[in-house]
Amino acid sequence: MSSTDPEQGPSPAELAERERAEKERKAQEDAEQAKLPYKWTQSIRDVDITIPVPGTLKGRDMDVVLTKSSIRVGVKGQPPIIEGQFPHPILTDESSWTLETTPHPPGKEVSVHLDKVNKMEWWAHVVTSAPKIDVSKITPESSNLSDLDGETRAMVEKMMYDQRQKEMGGLTSDEEKKRDLLKKFQAEHPEMDFSNAKIG
DSSP, rough: OOOOOOOTTOOOHHHHHHHHHHHHHHHHHHHHHSSSSEEEEESSSSEEEEEETTTTTGGGEEEEESSSSEEEEEEESSSEEEEEEEEEBGGGGOEEEEEEEOOSSSSEEEEEEBBBBBOHHHHHHHHSTTTOOGGGGGGOOOGGGGOHHHHHHHOOOOHHHHHHHHHTTTOOOHHHHHHHHHHHHHHHHSSSSSOOOOOO
């Protein structure tokens, strides 16, 4: 195959440029994150936030409020460290916070665990007032289809099949159903002319 063949994929130069752009985007995202007074990570199911606080604080000194759509974390009598609306709702009964001692300064941190209502979407930020990250660049952790419940598993398998079919230029499962129905109808009605019939 020649390097101009579209079937071959990106050239080494294009791959290097993509990698450079990805590193630049990640560095920019990290810089935005570094400006925040907290760090956060997420999986498709939940969000975890860590907020460094002085080592002298106790749980009763903290002002922490978690609702379905918002968060406030701070020290009583001081402006909140993080406060705002979530981009998507959380399950408050499954979400929690703890005050933990850490080996590095300032000595303690508030750990907040948020359980997402929608376990099929990534968050671009913890609160809507914070800078967004590019969720299209997230590489999900590999999970086994066997971990999913029956309905979700069937939906994911169908999406994966349809994606593979599209990549190979084939028909999606819905298009295959339409084609099979048309073939069946043609077989049952040979007297009709289907030469101009289109599936779609």
